[in-house]
Structure formats: C-alpha cells, structure tokens
Amino acid sequence: MPASASLALPGAAPLRATDSPGYWGTVWAQLRRDPVAMAAAALLLLLVLAALLAPWLAPADPYKASMIKRLLPMGSPGHWLGTDELGRDMLTRLMFGGRLSLLMGVVPVAAAFVIGTSIGLFAGYVGGRVNMLIMRTLDIFYAFPSVLLAVAIAGALGPGLSNSLLALTLVFVPQVVRVAESVTTQVRSLDYVEAARMSGAGAFAIIRVHVLGNVLGPIFVYASGLLSVSMILASGLSFLGLGVKPPEPEWGLMLNTLRSAIYLNPWIAALPGAMIFITSVAFNVLADGVRSAMELRT
Amino acid sequence: MFFYILKRLLYAVPIALGVTLVSFMLVHLAPGDALNAIAPADAPADVIEALKSAYGLDRPLPVQYGLWLLRAVQGDLGTSIASGRAVAGEVLSAVGNTLMLAGMASLVGVLVGCVLGALAGYRSGSAVDRIATVLSVVGVSIPHYWLGLVLTIVFSITLGWLPAMGAGSDGSAAWLWDWQHLQYLVLPAATMSVIPMGIITRTVRALVSEMLNKEFVVALRARGLGEAAVFRHIAKNVAPTVMAVAGLQVGYLMGGSILVETVFSWPGTGFLLNTAIFQRDMPLLQGTILVLCMFFVALNLVVDILQPLIDPRMVRA
Amino acid sequence: MNTSPLIHQDRGGPKQALLEVRDLKKYFPVRGSFGAAGKFVHAVDGVSFAVAKGQTLGIVGESGCGKSTTARLVAKLMAPDSGSMVFDGDGVDEFRGIALKDFRRNLQMVFQDSFASLNPRLTVAQTIAFGPQVHGMSAKDAERLARDLLMRVGMEPDQFGARYPHELSGGQRQRVNIARALAFDPRLLILDEAVAALDKSVQAQVLNLLQELKAERQLTYLFISHDLHVVHYLSDQVMVMYLGQIVEIGPVERIYGHAMHPYTQALLSAVPSMDPAHRTMSSPISGDPPNPIDPPAGCRFHDRCPKAQAICQSQAPRLMVVATDPAHQVACHLNDPHAGHGNAPSVEYAATALNEVSA
Numbered sequence: 001m002p003a004s005a006s007l008a009l010p011g012a013a014p015l016r017a018t019d020s021p022g023y024w025g026t027v028w029a030q031l032r033r034d035p036v037a038m039a040a041a042a043l044l045l046l047l048v049l050a051a052l053l054a055p056w057l058a059p060a061d062p063y064k065a066s067m068i069k070r071l072l073p074m075g076s077p078g079h080w081l082g083t084d085e086l087g088r089d090m091l092t093r094l095m096f097g098g099r100l101s102l103l104m105g106v107v108p109v110a111a112a113f114v115i116g117t118s119i120g121l122f123a124g125y126v127g128g129r130v131n132m133l134i135m136r137t138l139d140i141f142y143a144f145p146s147v148l149l150a151v152a153i154a155g156a157l158g159p160g161l162s163n164s165l166l167a168l169t170l171v172f173v174p175q176v177v178r179v180a181e182s183v184t185t186q187v188r189s190l191d192y193v194e195a196a197r198m199s200g201a202g203a204f205a206i207i208r209v210h211v212l213g214n215v216l217g218p219i220f221v222y223a224s225g226l227l228s229v230s231m232i233l234a235s236g237l238s239f240l241g242l243g244v245k246p247p248e249p250e251w252g253l254m255l256n257t258l259r260s261a262i263y264l265n266p267w268i269a270a271l272p273g274a275m276i277f278i279t280s281v282a283f284n285v286l287a288d289g290v291r292s293a294m295e296l297r298t
Numbered sequence: 299m300f301f302y303i304l305k306r307l308l309y310a311v312p313i314a315l316g317v318t319l320v321s322f323m324l325v326h327l328a329p330g331d332a333l334n335a336i337a338p339a340d341a342p343a344d345v346i347e348a349l350k351s352a353y354g355l356d357r358p359l360p361v362q363y364g365l366w367l368l369r370a371v372q373g374d375l376g377t378s379i380a381s382g383r384a385v386a387g388e389v390l391s392a393v394g395n396t397l398m399l400a401g402m403a404s405l406v407g408v409l410v411g412c413v414l415g416a417l418a419g420y421r422s423g424s425a426v427d428r429i430a431t432v433l434s435v436v437g438v439s440i441p442h443y444w445l446g447l448v449l450t451i452v453f454s455i456t457l458g459w460l461p462a463m464g465a466g467s468d469g470s471a472a473w474l475w476d477w478q479h480l481q482y483l484v485l486p487a488a489t490m491s492v493i494p495m496g497i498i499t500r501t502v503r504a505l506v507s508e509m510l511n512k513e514f515v516v517a518l519r520a521r522g523l524g525e526a527a528v529f530r531h532i533a534k535n536v537a538p539t540v541m542a543v544a545g546l547q548v549g550y551l552m553g554g555s556i557l558v559e560t561v562f563s564w565p566g567t568g569f570l571l572n573t574a575i576f577q578r579d580m581p582l583l584q585g586t587i588l589v590l591c592m593f594f595v596a597l598n599l600v601v602d603i604l605q606p607l608i609d610p611r612m613v614r615a
Numbered sequence: 616m617n618t619s620p621l622i623h624q625d626r627g628g629p630k631q632a633l634l635e636v637r638d639l640k641k642y643f644p645v646r647g648s649f650g651a652a653g654k655f656v657h658a659v660d661g662v663s664f665a666v667a668k669g670q671t672l673g674i675v676g677e678s679g680c681g682k683s684t685t686a687r688l689v690a691k692l693m694a695p696d697s698g699s700m701v702f703d704g705d706g707v708d709e710f711r712g713i714a715l716k717d718f719r720r721n722l723q724m725v726f727q728d729s730f731a732s733l734n735p736r737l738t739v740a741q742t743i744a745f746g747p748q749v750h751g752m753s754a755k756d757a758e759r760l761a762r763d764l765l766m767r768v769g770m771e772p773d774q775f776g777a778r779y780p781h782e783l784s785g786g787q788r789q790r791v792n793i794a795r796a797l798a799f800d801p802r803l804l805i806l807d808e809a810v811a812a813l814d815k816s817v818q819a820q821v822l823n824l825l826q827e828l829k830a831e832r833q834l835t836y837l838f839i840s841h842d843l844h845v846v847h848y849l850s851d852q853v854m855v856m857y858l859g860q861i862v863e864i865g866p867v868e869r870i871y872g873h874a875m876h877p878y879t880q881a882l883l884s885a886v887p888s889m890d891p892a893h894r895t896m897s898s899p900i901s902g903d904p905p906n907p908i909d910p911p912a913g914c915r916f917h918d919r920c921p922k923a924q925a926i927c928q929s930q931a932p933r934l935m936v937v938a939t940d941p942a943h944q945v946a947c948h949l950n951d952p953h954a955g956h957g958n959a960p961s962v963e964y965a966a967t968a969l970n971e972v973s974a
Contacts, residue, residue, distance in 0.1 A: 143595050147550075148556070151575070191731040192733050198719060199750075201749040213734075214736055228439050232441045255444060263455060269451070276441045276444060277440050280440070
C-alpha cells in the first residue's frame with residue numbers, strides 16, 4: 001500500500017491523498033519510538049553499508065596473502081585488526097566476508113518467505129483435503145531438526161555457495177508454510193472474509209485485497225526471526241566446510257581456517273564469529289522491535 | 299485417552315516412513331556415483347562391477363530402499379565404507395555420547411532458563427528482567443560454535459582449567475562420572491546449554507508475566523492465598539508449554555549437535571556425521587541420519603502423549 | 616453494474632414472495648474420537664418459510680437453535696445438505712435461474728461482530744467501495760457511492776471515510792456494515808444479530824436507521840435475534856426456531872399476543888416485564904435442551920414442555936395452520952385435532968384444511 005493511502009483499493013490508481021499513512025506507515029511510526037530497535041537498525045545499516053561498499057572502503061586486497069605477515073596481532077600498523085593465517089588483512093576480510101555472510105542470511109529467508117507464503121496461503125485458503133495433504137507431507141520435514149536437515153542436504157549436494165543457499169531455503173520453506181497456513185486459516189474464517197465472499201468476488205480478488213494484507217504481517221515477523229538463524233546456519237555450514245569454499249572471505253569459513261591459530265593468536269580467531277554474533281543480535285532485536293510495533297499499533 | 303495415544307502412534311508411522319525415505323534419498327542426491335568413495339577412479343571395470351553388487355548398488359533404487367529399510371528394522375544398518383565396522387555399532391556408541399552431552403546441556407539450559415524466566419516474569423521491568431531479556435536474546439543469537447571457541451580460548455588456553463577437546467583419553471567407552479571424565483563435558487555442555495536457555499528464558503518470562511496479569515491470580519490473592527501457593531498455580535499453568543518446548547529442545551540439540559561436537563571433537567553422532575560426509579561414507583551417513591531422526595520423531599511423540607496428561611485442555615483431536 | 620440507485624428488477628410482481636425457502640437441511644458431522652464417527656449435529660432440520668416483499672421476518676430462538684446457520688444457508692455462504700431456495704420466482708443456482716454472482720447483488724448480510732466484519736487493513740470507504748468494484752464499477756464511481764452511503768447512514772464522509780475500523784465505535788462500525796451491504800443495492804438484507812452487541816441507546820439509533828432505509832429503498836429484511844423486544848419492534852412476521860426446526864411462525868402481533876406453541880409462550884414469559892403488576896416468579900422452562908446430535912424421535916421440545924403427553928414422545932408434529940388465522944402456523948400436537956393429544960381442539964373446530972408446509 002502506498003504510504004499516503006487513498007480511498008482507492010490497493011492496486012487501483014490513487015484518487016485522493018489523505019493523511020492516513022496506511023498499515024506499514026503506522027508500524028514504522030511506532031518503531032521509530034523504540035530506541036533499542038532503532039539502534040539495532042542503525043547497526044545493521046552500518047554493517048550492510050560496510051559490506052556493500054567494501055571494494056571501495058577496505059584498506060587492502062582480501063586475497064593478497066603474505067607469509068611474513070601471518071597472524072599479526074590487533075593494532076599492528078597498517079592492520080588494525082591484525083592478519084589471518086595467510087597474512088591477509090583481517091579488517092578487509094571481515095568487510096568482504098560480510099557480503100557473503102549477509103547474502104547467505106538474507107537470500108534463503110527471502111526465498112522461503114515467497115515460496116512458503118504462496119504455498120501456505122493456498123493451503124490455508126483452500127482448506128479441506130488439499131490442505132491436509134500439503135501439511136502432512138510437510139510434517140515429514142518437521143521431523144528433521146533444522147541443523148541436521150541443512151547439513152544433510154548440503155552434505156549430499158556438496159560444498160558451494162548455491163548448494164548451501166538451496167539447502168537453507170529447503171529447510172526454511174516448511175517452517176514458513178506452517179506459519180502462513182495457520183494464519184491464513186484463521187483469517188479465512190473471520191467475518192470480513194465471509195462478507196467479501198458475499199460480494200461475489202473471485203478467490204483471487206479476495207485473497208489479494210482481504211487476506212494477503214492481514215496475513216503478511218505475522219509471516220513477516222516470523223521470517224525476520226529466521227534471518228539470524230539463517231546467518232548462523234550458513235556460517236556454520238561454511239565452518240564445517242560445506243558452504244563457501246576458500247579462498248572466498250566468509251565469516252564462517254574464516255572461523256574454520258583460523259581455528260588452528262587459536263593457540264597462537266586466539267582473539268583473531270574469534271573475530272569473525274564476533275561479527276556473526278553482532279549481526280545476529282541486531283537482526284533479532286530489530287525483528288523483536290517490529291513485532292512489538294505491530295502489536296502496539298492496534 | 300487410550301484412543302488418543304493410539305492415534306498419535308499411528309500417525310507417527312507414516313512420518314517415520316517418510317523420514318526413512320528422505321534419509322535414503324538424501325544420500326542419492328549427491329552428484330556423482332557413490333562408488334567414488336569406495337573404489338579409486340581408475341579401477342578396472344570388473345572390480346567396479348564386483349564392488350557394485352557387493353554393496354547392492356546395481357539394483358534399482360526402490361529395491362535398494364526396500365532392502366535397506368528391511369535390514370534397518372532388524373538393526374542392521376550396513377557396514378561403514380571407511381572403517382569397515384558395522385554402522386549400527388558405531389552409531390550406537392556415538393549416540394550415547396551425544397545423549398550425555400545433549401542431556402546435560404538441556405538440563406542446565408532448562409533449569410537456568412526457568413529460574414531466570416520466572417524471576418524476570420515476576421519482576422517485569424526491573425533490572426533482573428532486563429538482564430534476562432538480554433541473556434535470552436544472546437542465547438538465541440549467538441553462533442554456538444563460536445561460543446565454544448571463545449570458551450575454549452578463555453578456559454582452556456588462557457586459564458588452563460579445562461581440556462579443549464575430546465571426551466577423555468579412554469574414549470567414551472570407559473566413561474565414569476568422576477571429575478577425570480566430567481571435565482571434558484563441562485565446556486561442550488555449557489556451550490550447548492545456551493540455546494535452550496535463551497529460548498526457555500524467553501518463553502517462561504512471557505508466560506509468567508502473562509499469567510500474573512490474569513484475573514484468576516488477582517482472585518487467588520484476594521482470597522488470601524500466599525505467594526508460594528500462587529506460584530504453584532502459575533507453575534502448573536506454565537508447565538505444559540515449557541515441557542513441550544524443552545522436549546523439542548532436547549531433540550533439536552541431539553540432531554543439531556554436529557557443530558559443537560566438531561569444535562570440541564566430541565565423539566558423538568554429530569562428529570560421526572561430519573566424518574561420514576567428508577569421507578562420502580554412504581551407509582554411515584544414512585544410518586546416522588536415520589537414527590537421529592527416529593530419535594526426534596520418538597521424542598515428539600513422547601511430548602505429544604505427555605502433554606495432555608499435564609494439561610487436559612490440550613488434547614489435540 | 617447497474618449504477619442508478621433504485622432500479623429493482625421486480626420480476627415476480629407484488630404477490631410473489633421475495634424469498635421462498637423449502638425444506639432446508641444442514642447437518643454437521645461431529646468430530647468424534649476413534650469409534651464415534653457418523654453422528655451429526657442437526658443444525659437445520661427441514662426449515663421452510665417465505666418472506667413477502669417489503670416485509671421484515673424476525674427469526675428468534677435460543678442459542679444453538681439454528682437461526683444463524685439458516686441465515687448462512689440463505690446467504691449461500693454454506694451449501695445445504697438438501698432443500699431449495701426461490702428468489703423472486705427464480706430458482707437460485709439452477710439451470711435457468713440466477714447465477715450466484717448476480718444473486719449476491721440481491722441479497723446481502725450484516726453480521727453480529729461489527730469489528731470482525733471489517734478488514735482492519737482497509738479504510739471504511741475502501742471497504743464499502745470493494746463490493747461495487749467487484750461488479751464492475753469504476754473506482755471513482757465506487758468512491759462516490761461510498762461517500763453517499765456513509766452520508767446516508769449518518770457518518771460524515773470527510774470525517775469518517777479515511778478511518779480504519781479500530782478508530783470507530785461499535786455503533787459506527789455497524790453503520791459502516793450496513794452501508795457496505797447497501798452498496799450492492801440489494802433487495803433482501805439479512806441482519807444476523809446485527810444490533811446484539813451494541814449499547815441500548817445505540818441500538819435504538821441503528822434500528823431507526825434500518826426502518827428508514829427499508830422504507831426508502833423498498834427493502835426486505837430477515838432479522839435474526841434472540842432479543843424479543845427488538846424483534847417485536849422491527850418485524851412484520853416472526854418465526855420461532857427450536858433445535859433446528861420451526862416451531863411457530865406468524866404475524867408479529869399474533870405471536871406476541873396469542874402464541875400457540877408452549878416454547879414460544881415460555882420464551883415470551885421469560886422476558887422480564889416492565890410492568891410491576893406482572894412480575895415473573897417462576898421459571899417457565901425447566902431442564903436443559905437435549906443433545907442436538909441425533910435428536911430423539913417425536914417432538915423435540917417434549918421433555919421440557921409442561922403440556923407434553925404420550926403422543927408428543929412418539930410422533931413429531933408438523934407445521935400446520937392455526938384454525939383462527941391462516942397466516943399463523945405452529946408445529947404442535949395441541950393444534951392438531953387428529954394427532955391424539957388430549958387437549959387439542961376438536962375436529963369441527965379446526966375446519967380449515969390442514970396446510971402442510973414442507974417439501
């Protein structure tokens with residue numbers, strides 16, 4: 001919905017601007033008053049910018065190795081955060097690493113959101129036997145703990161970026177479908193959907209105008225909670241050697257390769273994990289904030 | 299009640315079957331022949347053929363599945379390609395280790411989580427509440443494999459109090475509950491406990507503070523009930539949900555232990571899984587996944603059955 | 616979409632009942648545990664009635680008597696298990712009858728829960744404009760129609776048009792629901808406990824609005840309620856339901872003045888009277904209503920009826936015309952001289968031919 005919603009239906013040309021900001025507008029207004037969530041948002045913005053602008057902002061080449069400069073401690077001249085086991089600048093590697101790590105966090109969740117919502121909406125709206133069939137099939141996937149499933153799929157497909165993205169998407173889709181179907185079933189039985197059916201509108205129009213807008217909120221909240229899980233899992237896969245392959249910079253992979261260095265320079269080895277932790281906390285705090293904002297606006 | 303249990307049991311069967319199917323198919327997802335792990339690439343054709351029939355890889359897939367399933371039900375999960383030992387035996391000894399680890403981690407995590415959550419729920423908005431909230435966010439956001447590394451750095455390398463890896467010199471076969479052995483368990487269990495702790499703290503806190511605002515609590519206090527009695531009422535209301543969440547956490551830890559076990563070289567199922575993947579040891583991989591998932595399914599079943607015993611409202615049709 | 620406001624295609628003429636319902640049945644399967652499948656809740660069990668044009672038919676009964684289910688069946692939100700409907704002489708959903716989408720323009724419904732009836736994401740005007748747009752009206756025209764309707768139900772469009780449901784009071788929301796229903800230019804309006812959740816003073820305003828609209832637009836109402844005072848105020852005809860069946864139907868003054876069925880009599884006497892000379896001392900109905908799952912043979916009310924006799928337990932009474940007023944029908948053995956009830960009038964008294972109203 002456009003921020004200045006008019007009397008026209010979503011999708012129709014706006015007839016007249018009013019002062020009503022629409023649903024997401026009020027959520028945003030509520031969120032702005034939450035200092036913790038705003039801090040998390042600012043932090044995330046910083047991390048994303050650092051990752052996006054890494055090619056221009058980073059001090060060194062992430063692939064350039066130097067055997068003399070191995071494992072320099074933090075604060076060394078020219079290398080604020082030290083160097084890794086192959087002499088590459090840590091700060092640079094961390095900034096570049098953010099690109100892949102953030103990507104692996106966001107892409108599977110976004111894909112699962114789209115796919116899962118579609119399936120869940122369909123199952124929830126249609127109901128009956130079709131619904132049962134879909135949900136029972138998905139029940140089999142719930143029988144796998146997510147880490148195990150991700151590792152098993154990634155392990156079966158082999159290491160690589162696209163394989164891990166696929167594996168993670170496959171792990172998250174059933175979870176999103178479950179939430180989407182549950183919410184859609186609830187909304188479907190509400191009086192205003194019945195009233196919409198009474199208007200003679202077709203299923204697509206009803207879903208688009210009445211169901212979708214009311215269902216996306218909770219699904220979005222759930223999916224945003226998955227962002228940190230996805231990042232941690234993705235980096236975990238790389239940590240095991242199943243995700244990104246060296247010499248690509250990625251936080252989980254860096255944890256893996258730096259592991260042997262913990263006896264020599266322990267805190268350098270911990271740095272990439274700290275990045276995962278910080279990003280993950282920021283995601284979760286922001287997601288919590290959005291959820292509270294959504295609850296408070298009514 | 300009996301019918302309810304029967305229904306849940308019957309319902310678990312197709313799920314279990316589906317799990318076996320997925321476990322089986324997963325391994326065959328891999329591009330490239332499973333043979334690459336067994337035979338070198340330049341082996342002569344007849345050797346490859348012989349190996350193929352020895353491992354039953356020349357039969358069509360559904361037949362392979364059927365045979366594998368049949369043997370699995372009898373307890374024969376095949377032979378590990380890498381080690382030559384029976385898969386079932388390897389998995390069983392590994393399961394014991396993981397069970398110990400997951401069990402200890404769950405216990406600690408759930409207990410601490412309940413205490414913290416209850417405190418936070420009672421003193422909503424206070425410093426305790428804020429600490430508990432922070433801790434639960436941390437617990438849910440922290441990459442536990444990283445936490446393991448950090449704890450190793452602090453307690454093993456810097457302070458030297460605890461060993462960094464392994465389960466003891468004799469391995470898990472000779473486990474005793476003495477400090478000699480327990481010291482190996484401390485760090486991995488502490489690391490893993492953070493996950494359930496975060497989730498349980500958050501759950502308990504939300505439930506307790508919601509309960510305290512309910513009218514029946516006001517009614518109880520108005521009738522002169524002391525705080526201890528009110529707490530018992532609240533505990534009874536909160537228990538079923540917490541139990542369900544805790545049960546699932548145990549399953550999750552069992553299945554998801556691979557990361558922490560890799561960090562600490564703990565000889566559990568996760569570690570075994572790691573080995574199986576990298577050595578492309580198909581029977582071992584299938585067998586391990588199967589056992590872990592069956593565990594999870596069984597655990598879910600137990601939780602489903604126990605829930606209505608504690609909370610009669612929760613009988614799901 | 617026909618945008619001119621008051622053109623009703625009156626196909627059947629004034630004598631044709633606007634709505635005729637014949638032998639509607641709806642049974643809901645009970646989700647039994649393992650062995651108890653096959654039982655049904657007889658929610659609506661053979662209901663037949665007719666509503667004349669321009670009339671208001673009030674449907675009353677206790678909770679669970681099937682009145683809301685009947686409403687939903689008439690609105691075609693649910694498919695009946697058996698039975699048929701005739702709208703202004705045309706069968707609905709039949710070969711040569713009215714298509715469902717056109718039918719929707721003729722018949723609309725206002726629900727009880729004013730808040731749940733409105734999509735929280737749409738402004739009030741958008742909600743009203745949705746229906747006409749479904750039937751082909753342009754967005755501009757729909758907006759204008761929405762504003763006109765809001766004005767008509769007593770809400771200033773500039774002030775209320777852009778508001779969301781949670782920003783309105785219960786009475787205002789219900790007006791919006793009425794406006795939304797009117798946007799289709801319907802001929803029949805079903806009001807399912809539409810004023811039940813409102814404060815009394817607000818109720819009065821909404822009821823007066825409904826009366827005005829009915830006169831202006833030549834509407835026909837199906838008014839479902841458990842509140843007997845309101846039904847008395849609004850209805851021309853009243854239908855009393857019990858456990859999925861009609862027990863009595865007739866003109867409002869007959870029902871309220873000379874109720875024939877023991878259940879109706881009990882309901883009416885249970886209403887607290889404003890007259891201190893007529894205080895209610897004893898409870899007219901005793902016992903609990905029987906299980907709606909697989910109801911027993913015979914009259915469903917017999918175990919709570921003060922006038923029940925042996926015949927009532929074995930044989931179910933049919934809806935029959937009352938001798939003194941052909942428009943008044945009741946389903947009770949007391950009314951049927953041939954039934955064998957000790958207190959029924961004699962055959963000579965009931966000279967009017969028995970007129971059954973069932974399929």
